[in-house]
Amino acid sequence: MEISIVGSGYVGTTVAACFADLGHTVMTIDIDEQIVDQLNHGKAPIHEPELDELINIYGGNQLTATTDYAAVRDTDITFLALPTPSNADGSIDTSAIEASARTLGEALAAKDGSHQVVVKSTVVPGTTEDVLYPLLNEAADKETDQQIDVAMNPEFLSQGTAVTDFQTPDKIVFGTQTDRATQLLTDVFEPLIAESSPAVVETGIREAEMIKYANNAFLATKISLINELGNLCKEYGVDAYEVATAIGLDDRIGKQFLRSGVGWGGSCFPKDTRALIAAADEVNYEPSLLEAAVEVNEKQPKRLLDLLEKHVDVSDRQIAVLGLAFKSGTDDIRGSRAVPTIEGLQERNADIVAYDPVAIEHMRETFPDIDYAESAAAALNGAHGAVVVTDWDEFSALDAEFDQMTTPVVVDGRRVITRQDDIIYEGITW
Numbered sequence: 001m002e003i004s005i006v007g008s009g010y011v012g013t014t015v016a017a018c019f020a021d022l023g024h025t026v027m028t029i030d031i032d033e034q035i036v037d038q039l040n041h042g043k044a045p046i047h048e049p050e051l052d053e054l055i056n057i058y059g060g061n062q063l064t065a066t067t068d069y070a071a072v073r074d075t076d077i078t079f080l081a082l083p084t085p086s087n088a089d090g091s092i093d094t095s096a097i098e099a100s101a102r103t104l105g106e107a108l109a110a111k112d113g114s115h116q117v118v119v120k121s122t123v124v125p126g127t128t129e130d131v132l133y134p135l136l137n138e139a140a141d142k143e144t145d146q147q148i149d150v151a152m153n154p155e156f157l158s159q160g161t162a163v164t165d166f167q168t169p170d171k172i173v174f175g176t177q178t179d180r181a182t183q184l185l186t187d188v189f190e191p192l193i194a195e196s197s198p199a200v201v202e203t204g205i206r207e208a209e210m211i212k213y214a215n216n217a218f219l220a221t222k223i224s225l226i227n228e229l230g231n232l233c234k235e236y237g238v239d240a241y242e243v244a245t246a247i248g249l250d251d252r253i254g255k256q257f258l259r260s261g262v263g264w265g266g267s268c269f270p271k272d273t274r275a276l277i278a279a280a281d282e283v284n285y286e287p288s289l290l291e292a293a294v295e296v297n298e299k300q301p302k303r304l305l306d307l308l309e310k311h312v313d314v315s316d317r318q319i320a321v322l323g324l325a326f327k328s329g330t331d332d333i334r335g336s337r338a339v340p341t342i343e344g345l346q347e348r349n350a351d352i353v354a355y356d357p358v359a360i361e362h363m364r365e366t367f368p369d370i371d372y373a374e375s376a377a378a379a380l381n382g383a384h385g386a387v388v389v390t391d392w393d394e395f396s397a398l399d400a401e402f403d404q405m406t407t408p409v410v411v412d413g414r415r416v417i418t419r420q421d422d423i424i425y426e427g428i429t430w
């Protein structure tokens with residue numbers, strides 16, 4: 001099929017590459033000329049395992065990029081992968097997706113017949129039908145029988161494993177209002193369904209929008225619950241990871257997302273939990289549990305620093321921050337727990353030396369005035385203490401590097417450090 005995708009960020013680029021790999025011809029549209037240029041030259045604009053290879057194969061041929069929305073007219077279906085960031089009150093800022101819908105509608109005015117638009121962005125229930133549908137159709141100004149149809153197909157990929165997640169999903173959700181939309185989406189995903197047999201959920205548009213938020217709210221709350229239990233375990237001298245492994249054997253609980261630590265970050269959990277809380281406020285519902293999940297999450301970086309301060313006065317002392325990305329496998333620092341950790345260290349007047357294998361350049365934009373090291377070893381050399389914020393594999397291999405610290409105090413927020421002899425080692429929940 002001929003598919004267009006508007007927005008070439010983490011979701012848009014991954015989906016574009018994977019659709020091309022399924023045999024479709026893909027046209028991507030973005031306002032950022034540099035991204036467009038990179039894609040056309042076979043280069044991935046973001047750091048994501050396996051993506052470079054796919055973009056290298058398809059970029060510039062089966063997958064082409066442009067800034068011109070007119071390109072959508074040559075395609076059968078358009079996916080919107082635009083950002084939906086937080087407003088100050090936590091609600092979603094739909095300005096980018098609304099602006100895009102208007103431009104898309106205007107471009108589709110010159111297309112004969114109807115067109116299928118599918119929202120992949122995370123939007124609160126009602127956005128697709130009540131906001132985007134009218135915008136698209138007002139801009140397109142088509143005959144009644146040629147109205148642009150909308151559908152919602154939420155995305156569940158995780159950064160760092162985006163390509164694999166997209167190629168082997170647990171489920172695919174089609175939120176539609178017409179049989180034609182369901183059929184078109186089935187045609188798009190048919191090769192993937194044949195290959196990996198995911199559950200296919202056919203539902204309404206509002207349900208699809210809510211499924212995405214419910215999914216993320218559940219996972220974020222699950223981590224906050226294990227963090228709360230973990231904090232309690234630590235007080236009792238109990239290893240939270242042993243407890244988590246045992247409770248995870250109960251199928252009703254499940255093994256995944258039970259890694260306690262310095263908390264959840266990323267571009268989705270913080271934004272989506274806040275959006276759901278703000279949406280609840282709109283309908284006068286008080287989401288106490290979600291609010292508590294956020295509260296627990298916000299406290300974890302402080303707990304990490306309190307543990308550090310148990311052993312070392314950080315003021316005017318070199319403190320190593322190991323890991324800046326919000327999780328391993330990505331250079332994304334959005335919502336990273338490294339941000340409040342660094343802020344807390346700054347408030348305590350520490351001399352921060354931070355290291356991450358791929359995310360330093362992004363963090364430098366947020367914290368231009370702290371020092372960055374080229375390796376974990378360099379960050380640890382001479383440090384009075386270290387905090388581990390991201391679960392990069394390479395931190396597990398650290399050993400003699402700790403001997404180069406002035407005082408070897410290591411507070412692990414992710415349970416990745418394996419050397420624990422002859423250093424002062426604290427796990428956040430163990």
Ligand SMILES: NC(=O)c1ccc[n+]([C@@H]2O[C@H](COP(=O)([O-])OP(=O)(O)OC[C@H]3O[C@@H](n4cnc5c(N)ncnc54)[C@H](O)[C@@H]3O)[C@@H](O)[C@H]2O)c1
Pocket residue numbers: 006007008009010011012029030031032035081082083084096097099100120121122123155156157158159267268
């Ligand atoms: N990042 C994830 O892991 C993930 C996973 C599932 C769902 N989501 C959701 O998907 C959506 C996109 O997220 P993302 O992380 O890919 O965002 P992103 O910020 O990485 O990418 C968005 C892209 O849209 C482009 N853009 C902005 N305005 C535009 C316009 N008017 N026309 C064309 N292009 C425009 C930007 O230049 C950028 O390249 C969000 O709603 C997010 O919540 C994200």
Ligand SMILES: O=c1ccn([C@@H]2O[C@H](COP(=O)(O)OP(=O)(O)O[C@H]3O[C@H](CO)[C@@H](O)[C@H](O)[C@H]3O)[C@@H](O)[C@H]2O)c(=O)[nH]1
Pocket residue numbers: 122155156157158159160216219223256257258259260261262263264265266267268269326327
């Ligand atoms: O047991 C765990 C699992 C994760 N995390 C943290 O939780 C955050 C989010 O991790 P993860 O969910 O793996 O990454 P994301 O890329 O943010 O993916 C989430 O957000 C995406 C955007 O909505 C969804 O599509 C995915 O399904 C959902 O997992 C990270 O800071 C992790 O360190 C923990 O602390 N403990």
